[in-house]
Amino acid sequence: MPGVLASLGVPGASDPLGLSTGALADVRVVVVLLLDGLGYQLLPLAAPHAPTIADLAAGPYTRALTAGFPSTTPTSLASLGTGAAPGAHGLVGFFLNVPGTDRVLNHIQWTDDPDPLRWQPLATQFRRATEAGVAAHVVFHPAFHGSGLTVSAFRGSEGHGALGVDAVAAEILSLVRAATGPTVIYGYAGDVDTAGHAYGLRSPQWTEALAKVDRLVRRVRSGLPPGAALVVTADHGQINVPAEHRFDLDADPRLRAGIRVVAGESRVRYLHTVQGATADVVDAWRGVLGDTAWVVTRDEAIAAGWFGPVAEAHLQRIGDVVAALNEDYVVLASASDPPQVAQMIAFHGSATEPEMLIPLLVARR
16 A cells, blocks of 8 residues: 555655556556455466456566465455554454453454554554545445444545445446546455355355456456556465364363463464463463464564564553464364354465465556
């Protein structure tokens, strides 16, 4: 997003990807379309079912980017919206323990507690855009209007509700046609991620979802006027996890011992320990999981730069112990996970390349 703003003439906007002098040179309208779950390494698998996306991927403006860690939707949306790494904006996971309590916050079902302006204190790129005279619009599912995640990631923009890929395409193109000056429009489609979780990569439902989002990309691309560009990206990839590669911390006393609150998600667990138990939890998890996970303390993860620099106010949101799963393994928490998690086929959240690498595709008229 900083590079998009630089392309639209926002003073002081950084451009680490060189977009303003390359793929987005001389534009006045930029549509940023995020396809949830469509990681960079999935593009070849998606190509037979998504010819428009495949055509963009074969074009001159294609590259792989790296999502922030953990590779999960709330974290990535906040990074896109703020232009900052997870440790700075504070949405360092899907489920986070609210410091000082035993409560676990679900960022997808979050309204106003905690206050989004305090939980995510950074100014957004959309606010920066509007303050510089660039019109900023966000097209999203109506159910997320005013949600904590929307306020955290997209405040400063004008919101537009649209349900389904055809409605999203129509709303985006309406905004493109109405633009009278520099304009950024963000749109989102969650179909691929939803189908992957429920049915798995390569399933008929997943390929159908690919066809739907490809229709969205095709409609927006074909409707671009001169001087406009479409940027397609994602928030993370996905991997299928077989039944035999699933641990359950609530079914194994060795994994449950010494833990006060379980947060994170199946591919990256945050373990908030009882006082004095951190070292024992690290040893136990390393012993049980072996090479299937990176198990470290909070301090070790932060020192290694997993989250980027972490603000003091955000430190306690990360577990005393962090377990990031390797290869195609997960750690379920049957006593506290939503019931549908155990039924999922594809997962994400950890630091492997299939999860972390995301595409940057650009279409110009």
